[in-house]
Amino acid sequence: MTATAVEMSQVLPILLPLIWAGILALAVFLYVLLGGYDLGLGVLFPLAPSHRDRDAMMASVAPFWDGNETWLVLGGGGLLAAFPLAYSVMLPALYIPIILMLLGLILRGVAFEFRFKSTRSRWAWDLAFSGGSTIAALTQGATIGAFVEGFAVTDSQFSGGAFDWLTPFSAVTAIAVLSGYVLLSAGWLIMKADDALREWAYGVARYALIAVAFFIAAFSLWTPFQHPDIAARWFTPGNLVMFGAIPLLTLASLAGLWRGIDKRQRYAPFLWGAALFLLCYMGLAVSLFPFIIPPDITIWQAAAAPESQLFMLYGAVPLLPLILGYTAYSYYVLWETPGEDAYH
Amino acid sequence: MPELDPLLLSRIQFAFTISFHIIFPSFTIGLAAWLMVLEGLWIKTGKQIYADISRHWIKIFAVSFGMGVVSGVVMSYEFGTNWSELSRLGGNVIGPLLAYEVLTAFFLEAGFLGIMLFGRDRVPKWVHFFATCMVALGTTISAFWIISANSWMQTPQGYRVADDGVLHVTDWAKVIFNPSFPYRLTHMVSAAYLTTAFVVSGIGAWYILRDRSLPHGRIMLGMGLSLIVWLAPLQLIIGDLHGLNAREYQPAKIAAVEAHWETRRDAPLVLFAWPDTKTESNLYEIAIPNLGSLILTHEWDGEVRGLKSFPPDERPDPVIPFFSFRIMVGIGFIMIGLGVTGAVLWLRGRLYTTRWFLRAMVMASPLGFIAVLAGWFVAEVGRQPWVVYGVLRTADAVSPVPGGSVLASIALFVVVYGIVFGAGVYYMGKLVAHGPDETPPEPGADTSHRPMAAAGRP
Numbered sequence: 001m002t003a004t005a006v007e008m009s010q011v012l013p014i015l016l017p018l019i020w021a022g023i024l025a026l027a028v029f030l031y032v033l034l035g036g037y038d039l040g041l042g043v044l045f046p047l048a049p050s051h052r053d054r055d056a057m058m059a060s061v062a063p064f065w066d067g068n069e070t071w072l073v074l075g076g077g078g079l080l081a082a083f084p085l086a087y088s089v090m091l092p093a094l095y096i097p098i099i100l101m102l103l104g105l106i107l108r109g110v111a112f113e114f115r116f117k118s119t120r121s122r123w124a125w126d127l128a129f130s131g132g133s134t135i136a137a138l139t140q141g142a143t144i145g146a147f148v149e150g151f152a153v154t155d156s157q158f159s160g161g162a163f164d165w166l167t168p169f170s171a172v173t174a175i176a177v178l179s180g181y182v183l184l185s186a187g188w189l190i191m192k193a194d195d196a197l198r199e200w201a202y203g204v205a206r207y208a209l210i211a212v213a214f215f216i217a218a219f220s221l222w223t224p225f226q227h228p229d230i231a232a233r234w235f236t237p238g239n240l241v242m243f244g245a246i247p248l249l250t251l252a253s254l255a256g257l258w259r260g261i262d263k264r265q266r267y268a269p270f271l272w273g274a275a276l277f278l279l280c281y282m283g284l285a286v287s288l289f290p291f292i293i294p295p296d297i298t299i300w301q302a303a304a305a306p307e308s309q310l311f312m313l314y315g316a317v318p319l320l321p322l323i324l325g326y327t328a329y330s331y332y333v334l335w336e337t338p339g340e341d342a343y344h
Numbered sequence: 345m346p347e348l349d350p351l352l353l354s355r356i357q358f359a360f361t362i363s364f365h366i367i368f369p370s371f372t373i374g375l376a377a378w379l380m381v382l383e384g385l386w387i388k389t390g391k392q393i394y395a396d397i398s399r400h401w402i403k404i405f406a407v408s409f410g411m412g413v414v415s416g417v418v419m420s421y422e423f424g425t426n427w428s429e430l431s432r433l434g435g436n437v438i439g440p441l442l443a444y445e446v447l448t449a450f451f452l453e454a455g456f457l458g459i460m461l462f463g464r465d466r467v468p469k470w471v472h473f474f475a476t477c478m479v480a481l482g483t484t485i486s487a488f489w490i491i492s493a494n495s496w497m498q499t500p501q502g503y504r505v506a507d508d509g510v511l512h513v514t515d516w517a518k519v520i521f522n523p524s525f526p527y528r529l530t531h532m533v534s535a536a537y538l539t540t541a542f543v544v545s546g547i548g549a550w551y552i553l554r555d556r557s558l559p560h561g562r563i564m565l566g567m568g569l570s571l572i573v574w575l576a577p578l579q580l581i582i583g584d585l586h587g588l589n590a591r592e593y594q595p596a597k598i599a600a601v602e603a604h605w606e607t608r609r610d611a612p613l614v615l616f617a618w619p620d621t622k623t624e625s626n627l628y629e630i631a632i633p634n635l636g637s638l639i640l641t642h643e644w645d646g647e648v649r650g651l652k653s654f655p656p657d658e659r660p661d662p663v664i665p666f667f668s669f670r671i672m673v674g675i676g677f678i679m680i681g682l683g684v685t686g687a688v689l690w691l692r693g694r695l696y697t698t699r700w701f702l703r704a705m706v707m708a709s710p711l712g713f714i715a716v717l718a719g720w721f722v723a724e725v726g727r728q729p730w731v732v733y734g735v736l737r738t739a740d741a742v743s744p745v746p747g748g749s750v751l752a753s754i755a756l757f758v759v760v761y762g763i764v765f766g767a768g769v770y771y772m773g774k775l776v777a778h779g780p781d782e783t784p785p786e787p788g789a790d791t792s793h794r795p796m797a798a799a800g801r802p
Contacts (some may be wrong), residue, residue: 063458066413070454074446076420081443084435091424091431092743096424099753102418103760109414111405117771156432162749305512308436312443323451330458333467334594 007305016310017303020082021292023316027078029281031071031273033184037061038068039140040185042108042133044204045126050143053197054126060192062112063334065170067327069105081312085156085302086292093151093341094143094165101139108132117326134178141177145170148223148284150294164236169222176215180277183208183257187270205269213254216280223287229295243286250279348747354426359724361418363717364761370716373487373533374540375405376480378567383473397560399464400780401544404772406461407724409623411453411768420421420446426750428733429630430741434511437503438493438518445489453482491532495525497732498723499593505735523593527586528723534579535719538679539712541568541575542612546709547776549702555599557779562696565705569690573683579795584639590726591640595649597726600662602636603629604650611636616670619662624652627775660728668721675715682708723739 041057048054061068080087091098111129118125142165149169152160186205190198224231234243253276260268290298303309379398386394408586420442423431431439459467459475467475503511513519526531545568551561591598598604603626604611614634617626637646651659689695696702698764731738 018754024709060345062769063462064458067412067451067454069417070446070450071422073417073450074443076417076424077439077442077446080420080423080431080435081439084431086433087424087435087439088428088743092428092745095425095743095745095753098421098758102421103756105417106414106760110410110768113410114767117403117407117774157744158428159744162746275701285462304439305436305510307513308440311513311516312440315444315447317448319451322457323447326455327451330455333471334458334462 003115012306012310013303014300016306016313017082017299019108019313020078020298020303020309021290023084023279023320024075024078025285027071027074028279031068031075032281033277034064034068035072036099036181036277037184037270038065038097039108039133039137040181040183041188041322042130043137043182044189045130045133047204048169049197049200049208053193053200056193056197057189058112058115062116064331065109065112069109082304082309083292083299083302084304085297086299089153089156089158089293089297093160094146094179096162097142097146098164099137101136101143104132104135104139106132108136135146137178138174141174142170143167143244144177144187144284145173148173148288148294150269150296153293153296166273169226172215172218176212176219179208179211179215180273180280183212184270184273187273190269191267202239202261202264202269209254210258212276216250216254216276219280220283227287227295233287243283246283246286250276250283253279348751350450350747350750351742353747353750353754354742354745355738357750358422358426360754360761361415361422361757362744363720365412365415365419365576366720366766367713368408368415368562369483369487370536370539370713371408371543372405372412373483373536374538375401375408375544376476376483377537378540378544379405380473380476380480381567383476387469387473390622393507393559396782397563400560400775402461404775405769407772407775409453409457409765410622414764416655418757424743425753426743426745427731427741430736433509433736433741434497434732437496437500437511441489441496445486447494449482449486449489451482452485454545456482485538488529488531491529492520492522492525494723495528496520496522498528498727499524499589500732500735505519511732524586524589526648527582527589531579531582531586531719532626532716534575534582535712535716537571538575538579539716541571542705542708542712544568544677544715545572546706549705551779553699553702553706556791557782560780565702566690569683569686569695569774572679573687576676576679580680583673583676587640588642591648594727595653596654596659597665597722598640599637599649599651600656600660600726601722602640602648603662603666604636604648605652606650607647607653608650609633609637609647610670611640611650613639613664617666619666621661621663657729660726665722665726668718668725672715672718672722675718677710678708678711679715743782 028193036139038061041061045057048057059084077088079090106130108130109132111125111132115122115125115129145167146165151158151168152164183205186201189201193201224234233239253272257269257272257276259265260272288294290300292299292302348535364494379401381396382398384397385391423438423442456475456478460479463475464472496519499522500519501522502513502515503640504514506512545565548564548566550567551557552565563737565730587598600619602611603614603617605619605626610633612631612633614626614629614631617629617631620627634644637648638644640646640648651662685701686695686705689701727733729737729739731741
């Protein structure tokens with residue numbers, strides 16, 4: 001009994017941060033996937049062929065945006081709870097993009113309710129929806145770029161400047177993420193829209209795919225050149241075999257997506273797009289693990305006290321499957337989009 | 345040009361964004377519960393009128409809920425952007441409480457909101473009722489965790505401070521159920537219900553005055569008033585108990601609220617004064633002798649500590665707590681008065697015809713929001729200079745962010761929130777003005793000739 005207790009007290013501080021890093025990675029991935037198609041629709045909004053199509057685009061996501069965004073709240077709240085040091089370094093470092101992202105999310109979020117209740121000022125809420133979505137997508141992309149590049153830390157506090165996050169690299173990741181979101185939203189529309197809009201979405205998906213393929217290639221070359229430790233991570237012979245599947249599967253997903261567009265498949269483009277995001281995400285994890293504040297702070301250094309992580313785990317283990325369950329149910333019940341006049 | 349102070353600016357920004365945010369939960373907590381009752385009554389009695397009212401108010405709920413969601417997301421990031429040292433030092437304690445809010449409440453609300461708003465004609469009646477119940481439950485659970493976290497920061501226990509200053513939890517039950525939590529939670533939930541009841545009954549009264557949607561208006565006014573008549577006096581009692589608790593754990597806050605500078609056994613009740621921090625005394629004071637001791641200690645000569653008994657750097661500035669508290673309590677008494685008057689008129693069968701009373705109810709509809717805001721100003725300004733009471737100073741909790749960044753973000757928040765708030769109130773007003781539809785047509789009926797603006801699905 002005592003022996004087990006001692007072992008647990010040694011194992012938990014090692015194990016819990018890994019589990020929580022996994023849970024948070026899942027939350028952020030679900031946000032990127034669900035929030036991604038959601039924000040991408042906003043980016044595409046002004047380009048849509050007609051007013052009717054814009055109504056249909058918005059109606060297709062109106063029941064879900066709130067749930068999608070909740071994964072972002074879990075990402076933020078979970079980071080504070082599980083890795084308070086990472087949260088307290090990253091957010092001041094990313095002050096400007098985070099605030100801009102929040103404002104973008106506010107504008108595009110309220111547009112759902114306001115747009116359907118407005119008449120003369122509908123154009124303003126169209127603008128709020130597309131502008132807010134675009135700002136949110138760009139700032140999220142810039143945030144990822146800044147994250148990869150790392151943060152200046154002195155005495156457990158961020159010690160850099162207000163614009164450290166803004167670099168050529170983060171500007172490129174901003175556009176890259178925006179393109180990825182557009183690809184996902186095109187895939188979403190292909191699944192959900194009527195014939196004319198679907199055909200348009202196939203065209204969008206093709207352009208977005210070309211852009212995404214370009215950015216994946218650029219990113220894969222740029223990061224190892226700029227960060228020798230990341231290069232070493234990938235190109236060590238043993239690792240190359242182990243992680244080699246990621247770039248190969250990425251190529252396969254790109255090809256699958258291209259073919260799905262060509263063959264006018266209904267669900268394949270979204271699913272391949274999701275696979276693409278997952279693979280890029282895994283590639284990023286390989287590059288950065290175990291650092292949560294590159295280049296110095298690991299998930300173990302940033303972790304909350306074991307008793308705090310454990311206390312949350314008691315809740316997360318039963319609740320996360322339940323959440324996924326009723327989220328899936330909600331998608332199932334509300335899958336068919338009624339005509340655009342059927343707002344509540 | 346003076347250096348921009350990130351601490352002061354961050355406090356202003358947090359006060360602004362959280363004040364904006366709290367308006368919507370105060371309304372949606374009560375509204376979700378009321379919608380649940382309406383849906384339940386509809387299923388139980390089969391009376392169409394309950395469904396009509398619910399259908400109408402769900403649209404108003406949706407607008408308010410949407411604004412609550414987007415302004416709430418901001419809060420979950422501001423702990424890091426502006427109060428990173430609080431997050432780093434206190435993350436072990438408040439982090440899990442906030443994470444539990446997301447896991448148990450946010451997802452529940454968000455998952456079932458879609459069905460509640462869009463599923464009425466797509467799922468069986470009972471599933472829609474269930475979804476409404478889950479949304480209502482979610483809003484209440486959300487309040488539970490948030491109030492727990494806030495109360496812990498006001499009356500912390502169940503923790504220890506490590507050598508590096510980081511707080512560690514020693515007892516979760518003590519953290520969650522900390523001394524001020526039960527009082528603050530009941531006080532806030534009851535405030536949310538009162539706020540909603542005044543909005544609902546005020547709008548009901550407005551319909552009656554305008555001689556339209558009469559049956560609906562009467563139900564709104566009647567249901568609202570039935571709650572107010574009991575809850576408004578009860579709220580006074582809860583508030584009094586909350587005050588006793590605060591006197592025990594946060595005596596400096598009570599001294600500020602009452603504008604008491606000296607410690608004395610015959611403390612007066614200060615009705616009006618300008619508390620002057622420089623001279624440490626009250627200007628223009630109007631006070632009733634001994635009543636302060638009686639209210640605060642429930643004894644004629646109970647000892648009440650004054651602000652001077654605390655070191656100057658451990659006391660709040662009394663001006664805002666003092667006036668906010670008087671606004672809140674004043675509104676409380678108006679609410680009790682309106683509840684009693686309404687009940688008397690109702691018993692005499694004149695509730696729906698007494699126009700001056702109906703007008704008073706219309707004017708009273710925003711009172712709950714003002715009282716909630718005033719109450720939070722008492723609680724939050726009154727606990728200064730501490731962010732975790734007696735443990736961590738607000739000044740030591742702020743992020744290493746330049747003042748210029750914070751000033752810019754305040755400006756952006758003011759502009760965006762101003763637009764969003766104005767539009768939200770405008771669209772809710774439009775929904776109210778349109779009124780409930782009496783007999784909804786079959787789903788799929790042609791509605792293209794009507795502006796969706798006013799009705800959505802008619």
